[in-house]
Amino acid sequence: MNEIYLDNSATTPLSETVKKKMIEAMECYGNPSSLHSAGQAAEKLLSEARERLLLGFGLRPRQKDGTVVFTSCGTEATALALFGVAYAKTRRDAKRILTTDSEHPSVARAMDRLAADGFEVVRIPTKGGVLDLRAVKNALDQKILLASFMLVNNETGAVYEVGEAFRAIKARYPDAVTHCDAVQGFMKCPFTPTSLCADLITVSGHKLHAPKGVGALYLSNALIKAKKIAPFLVGGGQEDGLRSGTENVIGIAAFGAAVEELRQKKDELTAHVAALRQYAEERLSALEVRINRPEGAYLPHVIHLTLPHIKSETMLHALSADGIFVSSGSACSSHSHHPSEALLAFGLTPHEADCSLRISLSGQNTEADIDALCVSLEKNLARLVRVK
Numbered sequence: 001m002n003e004i005y006l007d008n009s010a011t012t013p014l015s016e017t018v019k020k021k022m023i024e025a026m027e028c029y030g031n032p033s034s035l036h037s038a039g040q041a042a043e044k045l046l047s048e049a050r051e052r053l054l055l056g057f058g059l060r061p062r063q064k065d066g067t068v069v070f071t072s073c074g075t076e077a078t079a080l081a082l083f084g085v086a087y088a089k090t091r092r093d094a095k096r097i098l099t100t101d102s103e104h105p106s107v108a109r110a111m112d113r114l115a116a117d118g119f120e121v122v123r124i125p126t127k128g129g130v131l132d133l134r135a136v137k138n139a140l141d142q143k144i145l146l147a148s149f150m151l152v153n154n155e156t157g158a159v160y161e162v163g164e165a166f167r168a169i170k171a172r173y174p175d176a177v178t179h180c181d182a183v184q185g186f187m188k189c190p191f192t193p194t195s196l197c198a199d200l201i202t203v204s205g206h207k208l209h210a211p212k213g214v215g216a217l218y219l220s221n222a223l224i225k226a227k228k229i230a231p232f233l234v235g236g237g238q239e240d241g242l243r244s245g246t247e248n249v250i251g252i253a254a255f256g257a258a259v260e261e262l263r264q265k266k267d268e269l270t271a272h273v274a275a276l277r278q279y280a281e282e283r284l285s286a287l288e289v290r291i292n293r294p295e296g297a298y299l300p301h302v303i304h305l306t307l308p309h310i311k312s313e314t315m316l317h318a319l320s321a322d323g324i325f326v327s328s329g330s331a332c333s334s335h336s337h338h339p340s341e342a343l344l345a346f347g348l349t350p351h352e353a354d355c356s357l358r359i360s361l362s363g364q365n366t367e368a369d370i371d372a373l374c375v376s377l378e379k380n381l382a383r384l385v386r387v388k
Contacts, residue, residue, distance in 0.1 A: 001323040004369045008207075009154055009184060009302055009360035010327055014254075015209040021257035022211065025250040032247055033238060042249050046070070049256025053216055056259040057201070058192035066193060067224065069217045069239045070252050074183045074204030075106040076232075077217035078148075080243060081179045081200040082110045084229040085146050086119060094145035094176075095120050098136065098169070100160070102126045102345040103150055107181055111148075119145070124165075126345050129158025129294025136165045144169055144176040151196070152185035155342045155358055157302025158294035159189060166197035177228055183207055183215075187262040188270075189299055199223040205251060209362070210258035214251035217243075269363040274300045279367050280359070283374045288381050292346065292356070303359040306352050309386040315357060318380040324373055327358050 005013065014022075025045055030038030032046050050068050051061040059065040071077040086097070099111050101123040115121040122139045125132040131149065147169050149162045166178040179200040185191065186203040193201060201218040205211060219242070223229060235244030262269065277300035284291060284305065292304040307315055312328035319326060343353035359373070 002372075004324045004372050006359045006361065006365065006369060006373060007325050007327045008362040008365075009358065011206045011212060012209045012362055013364065014211060015258065015261060017261045018210050018254045018258050022250050022254045025253040028249060028253075032249060033236065045249055045253045046247055049252045052256035052260045052263075053203070053218075056187055056263055057218055058190075064221065066218055066220050067240065069219060069242045070247055070255075071215045071217060071243055072213055072248065074181070074202050074207075074215040076243075077202040077204070077215040078104075078106045078179075078181060079110060080217055080232040081202060081229070082107070082114065082146070082148060084232050084242075085177045085179070085200075086114055086117075088228055088230040094143040094173075096139070096142050096144050097121050098124060098139055098144060098147040098149075100124050100126050100131065100149055100345075102153055102155075102342040103148070104154055104181055104183070107148055107150065108341060124149070126153070126158070126160065127347050128296070129153065129156050129160075129298065129346055130296040131160040131162070131165060133161060133165055133168070137168055140169065140172045144173045146177045146179065148179040148181065150181040150184075151191065152182070152189065152299050152302075153294075153342055153346075154184045155302075155340060156292060156294055156304050156346055157184075157299040157360075158346070159185070159297040159299055161296075162198070163191075163196045170197055177223065184302075185299065187259060187266070188301060193218060193220060199228075205255035205258060208255075208258045208262060210255040211251050214248055214255045216255070265363070272363055273361050273365075276361055276365060276367065276370065277301070277303065280361075280370045280373075283370055284377075287374060287378055289377070292348070294346075301361045303361070305357045305359065306348065307355045307357065308381070309351075309388050310355055310381070310384050311387060312354060312356055314384055315377075315380060318384060319373070319376050322372075322376040324376050326373070327360070328356060 028041050030042040032042040053068045054061040111121045124135045178198050180198040181202045183204045199220045203216050205214040231242050233244050288308050290306045339350040339353040
């Protein structure tokens, strides 16, 4: 039985280019902090990957427009951003933090901890997949310490107007720090740190056909110079003292290769996924499902469906038995027994959220994959027991 993978928002298969880079990096056994030639060879791989990520952000590496700190994953990069800013000594003159009501768990749970520690966390509504800019402006009646808004929602594919929101915040409070979780949007929708007005940006390798276990945080030069962030992990002082611990050279080299490959193929892949999204919607519209399309901009890679009173877990197992892999939402919260916060914020009822699927595409998917999905969906919609 052929396996059809349509869960690319959870993680992506390694590309052949990435595999080759990993094999090359495996031969480089030195510690990048060592001063001998073996260490220098490892450091060269890190520098190459750092430059490639900066290019992916639309920056000129040699112009020192900012820096990239490598981490073990996107969650750690976000923790460095949020806790690093909140607990920096120079940042204790304000307590209000803005975020959305539909963030990835890595942000949402960090915000819960910050709230427990005495910070005032204000969650901005995102009903229909649209960031409420009026609510952002209404929240500016007190000094803002930090704002953290995701670029692309990982469950609905909604693209939020992060740049406009951050510019409004900075206009009122220039010292406020802005962080964007761009894990789902990086190399899929165009942006730069300037267009987002972001001081900090989180990205992750395994969403881009690189391996799991490597993430990165972009930091603006202005943020670093003003000492508005403190290290979250301390120790040997790697990554300019902002993230101690010996770097994952193989994963980082692979991450850089993945970003460079996507940068070179960006236009081709964007057109392919957009056409595949249109084909999928045409096929799915003939079935007894509802497509939850965001009211504003959205990433074509993510298609969110609500089933007719069939629990998502039941349909997931049925599709998996046919060799088709989709999800019911964020893989990072799949063990939770509560309705998805993001879907409730979008406007779904708890029952609808419990009867929903997420299909997420990559450049490796084809129309044949969509055909197989629709055949299996149609068959299982007819036979599965409906719960009301």
